[in-house]
Amino acid sequence: MLTALRSRVDATWWLARESPQAARWDSVTLLLVGLLLLTLDVRMVGSDVPLVDLPGGPVPWQAGLLVVATTVLLGKRTHPVGALVGVTVLTLADAALGGSLGMYLVLFDAIFTVAVRASGRPRAAVLGTLTALVVATPVAAVVAGLGTQDVAQLTLVALALLLPPWWWGTDVRRSQALAAEQARRADAERARADLAREHADDVARIAALDRVRAVQDERARMARDLHDVVAGHLSAVAIHTGAALNAPPDTDRDRAALTAARTGALDALTEMRAMILVLREGAAPDATTAPAGLARLRDLDLDVLGDVPDGLPAAVDHAAFRILQEAATNARKHGAGRATVRCTRDGGALALVVENALPEHAPAPADPALSSSTGLQTMRERAAALGGTLTAGPADDVWRVRATLPLT
Structure with a gap:
């Protein structure tokens, strides 16, 4: 959990440093810090002996190299490998003057940027070069006839200069990839949630349409049943009474017509009552109300x-x-x-x-x-x-x- 939290913090910090303004502020900050360290004469261990003797002493020349290096560092966003090459050349020149801690900080930032931003062959080439320098440093010291203490000191300096920025940049790069993958998964989850909501809405709409259709079908069925139940019996009533009205008066025939009409009306009422009982909520069909x-x-x-x-x-x-x-x-x-x-x-x-x-x-x-x-x-x-x-x-x-x- 702590590793994941640190990765998110690293990724967030680096993304906040991605703008051109942030790159300019990085260069200005490194320049000011480097000049302050030169003024205070704060140097790395073992770097206080210049290999070249220049007029005016090494400090003015190192300050000039620092200005040039921080200017080159402005292009680290768009050309990280090129910026590293330029800073490396200037760092070697600074080392010939005795080396300065400010120039090391500039080199640190250049290596870190390559580890984060570069990819493919350029990144592999830089990693191979750094590894070769770390390995070559003690070998060169031994060949030069330096003592064991000096060899160990130079080896530690090489490791401290080259490996930490690369390791940190690689960790931030991995954190960036993890953050991008998490963002992609979050987008995919949101898309799936949106699809699920749309599917639920579609299901709800279909269910509503099914309910409407069921109501319409039930109305049509009830209309058919009502027609079948009532129409036949009432038609018989109308036919018998119409025949009686159109014929000359005859007591027996009229009585028979009225009897038939009454029977039809009672049958219609009986079937209507059965239908109403079936339609009532909770009423169960029985022998008298079951469908005919x-x-x-x-x-x-x-x-x-x-x-x-x-x-x-x-x-x-x-x-x-x-x-x-x-x-x-x-x-x-x-x-x-x-x-x-x-x-x-x-x-x-x-x-x-x-x-x-x-x-x-x-x-x-x-x-x-x-x-x-x-x-x-x-x-x-x-x-x-x-x-x-x-x-x-x-x-x-x-x-x-x-x-x-x-x-x-």
């Missing part, structure tokens, strides 16, 4: 031919009954005589065929209240909802409704 099926086929005004299949899926059973109920209503309103129905299993489907005789003469215009034109549409929708088909139309001298409802 072919078991109640005998209750319709139809002549059933053959046996009625049993063991049908609930959805198919209910849809078949409602289709036949609507077909019976249409036959009463528009046909002549009672309709016949045949229900058979045909492979993996239930086949329904309803036929009723066509009237001999064109029927009188129907009362708009008795002909809403929704019956056939409702039957087709019920068949299509199960993946089936429904056709209706004249065939020879009968009106035929044929429906096919898949059982699976």
